Amino acid sequence: MGKDSSTSAYAIEIQQLAKSFGSHRALKGIDLNITRGECLAVFGPNGAGKTTLIKLLATLSRPSKGKIFLTGLDITKEAIKIRHQIGVVSHQTFLYDNLTAYENLKFYGKMYDVPNLEQRILEVIDQVELRNRLHDRVGIFSRGMQQRLSIARAILHDPQIMLLDEPETGLDQTATVMLSDLLKTFTSGSRTVLMTTHNLKLGLELSDRLVILHKGKIAHEDSTKNMELANLQDSYNRYTGATS
Amino acid sequence: MNKVFAILWKDILSELRAKEIAASVLFFAILVIVVFSFAFDPEDDTIGLVAPGVLWVAFTFAGVLGLNRMFAMEKEKGCLEGLMLCPVDRDIIYWGKMAGSFIFMIIVEVVVTPIFLVLFDLPLFMPELALIAVLATVGFVSVGTLFSALATNTRAKDVLLPILFFPIVIPVIICAVKASEVAFDGKPFGDMLSWLGIMGAFDVIFLVVSSLVFEFVIEE
Numbered sequence: 001m002g003k004d005s006s007t008s009a010y011a012i013e014i015q016q017l018a019k020s021f022g023s024h025r026a027l028k029g030i031d032l033n034i035t036r037g038e039c040l041a042v043f044g045p046n047g048a049g050k051t052t053l054i055k056l057l058a059t060l061s062r063p064s065k066g067k068i069f070l071t072g073l074d075i076t077k078e079a080i081k082i083r084h085q086i087g088v089v090s091h092q093t094f095l096y097d098n099l100t101a102y103e104n105l106k107f108y109g110k111m112y113d114v115p116n117l118e119q120r121i122l123e124v125i126d127q128v129e130l131r132n133r134l135h136d137r138v139g140i141f142s143r144g145m146q147q148r149l150s151i152a153r154a155i156l157h158d159p160q161i162m163l164l165d166e167p168e169t170g171l172d173q174t175a176t177v178m179l180s181d182l183l184k185t186f187t188s189g190s191r192t193v194l195m196t197t198h199n200l201k202l203g204l205e206l207s208d209r210l211v212i213l214h215k216g217k218i219a220h221e222d223s224t225k226n227m228e229l230a231n232l233q234d235s236y237n238r239y240t241g242a243t244s
Numbered sequence: 245m246n247k248v249f250a251i252l253w254k255d256i257l258s259e260l261r262a263k264e265i266a267a268s269v270l271f272f273a274i275l276v277i278v279v280f281s282f283a284f285d286p287e288d289d290t291i292g293l294v295a296p297g298v299l300w301v302a303f304t305f306a307g308v309l310g311l312n313r314m315f316a317m318e319k320e321k322g323c324l325e326g327l328m329l330c331p332v333d334r335d336i337i338y339w340g341k342m343a344g345s346f347i348f349m350i351i352v353e354v355v356v357t358p359i360f361l362v363l364f365d366l367p368l369f370m371p372e373l374a375l376i377a378v379l380a381t382v383g384f385v386s387v388g389t390l391f392s393a394l395a396t397n398t399r400a401k402d403v404l405l406p407i408l409f410f411p412i413v414i415p416v417i418i419c420a421v422k423a424s425e426v427a428f429d430g431k432p433f434g435d436m437l438s439w440l441g442i443m444g445a446f447d448v449i450f451l452v453v454s455s456l457v458f459e460f461v462i463e464e
Contacts, residue, residue: 058329059329060325060328060329060463061463062463080331080332080333081331083329083330083331084331086329088325088329090322090325092321092322092325093321093322094321094322094323094325094326094329095321095323095326096254096258096317096321096323097320097321098257098258098261098262099254099257099258099261103254103257107250107253107254108326108330110246110247110250111247111250111251111327111330111331111332112330112331113331137261153326
């Protein structure tokens with residue numbers, strides 16, 4: 001049964017979520033709730049199940065077991081409604097190299113039925129500070145600029161929930177700082193955010209709460225309030241068996 | 245419908261800039277026609293038997309090249325995931341990509357057919373050939389788009405697509421060859437109706453089936 005999206009207390013509810021690929025169990029029964037407006041960082045080593053979790057939440061993949069509700073809607077039954085409410089930023093940009101920034105945004109805007117599209121394109125392109133490159137082909141953009149445009153694409157339809165899958169991957173230090181500043185702007189306020197990252201500092205700066213995922217299970221969950229980076233590093237090492 | 249056109253517009257704009265699909269497909273099809281025109285003497289009485297096969301071999305193999313690229317370009321930068329994140333039914337993606345493949349193939353056929361007719365010393369005005377081409381191309385791309393999406397998630401997609409695709413699309417190619425044979429022989433239009441009918445039925449069945457199963461093919 002679907003829940004009432006207007007009255008559900010949680011933006012994201014995950015119940016006993018499991019996902020298998022053949023005999024490999026990527027996620028092994030996860031329970032997680034994220035309240036509206038909260039920002040949750042998911043840390044974990046490669047193969048922990050972070051990207052699988054994001055793909056399931058983004059309706060790109062179906063759970064093997066368990067339930068996911070986004071704003072009270074069951075993702076297996078109301079995927080199209082849910083896709084209107086989520087914006088995804090990944091290490092892949094989802095942008096077409098042969099199209100200009102404007103053409104990419106116009107294409108995605110049409111696919112999402114964005115009202116007043118021309119005006120909205122200018123708003124988001126200003127927010128990511130790429131107005132002067134609006135009519136340049138994306139293929140000639142630097143990796144950092146492409147990722148900024150990818151954020152513009154993700155927020156074009158003004159989603160309530162942002163899913164960020166290692167958005168800093170492949171960026172140099174300067175671009176990571178710029179991305180971090182941008183994400184702070186977009187993750188503050190009423191938007192609910194779930195981000196996966198290997199960058200403990202970035203995750204700590206942006207999130208209200210953190211989860212450490214290890215071998216498809218939640219190994220640790222904590223608030224980031226008053227947490228120091230060194231403490232987070234200790235927790236990460238302890239729960240994942242990593243040595244820094 | 246406007247979302248189908250948005251996908252089509254994006255594919256056409258992308259291709260106009262990159263010229264990856266049309267250029268390679270066009271070059272390959274012309275090359276096949278030219279090679280065969282040297283192999284067979286246009287003055288020979290048997291040319292009417294050979295020519296339809298040559299024409300459709302060229303279109304079929306060139307078409308597979310194009311189909312391979314249609315979804316390969318979506319895989320770059322994860323654009324296929326970007327498309328799948330859009331709040332639309334999966335069959336919208338199918339219709340958009342199918343329409344793009346159809347237009348690219350028709351353009352190739354419009355350019356290559358006159359060259360073929362000249363090289364094989366056949367009459368240049370053959371309106372029935374346009375009908376055969378449209379029906380055969382719809383059948384070809386309706387199945388091809390589905391298998392292109394299927395193959396794009398595999399490592400050996402260049403090899404896998406023809407292996408999966410040809411056995412299914414063979415009825416359309418046979419009908420196109422037989423109908424073209426009737427046209428080249430100058431026989432009455434009524435003689436090709438049965439072949440056109442089979443192609444029409446194939447088109448309807450595979451357009452419906454492919455759009456319905458596309459969702460399961462494209463998802464993990």
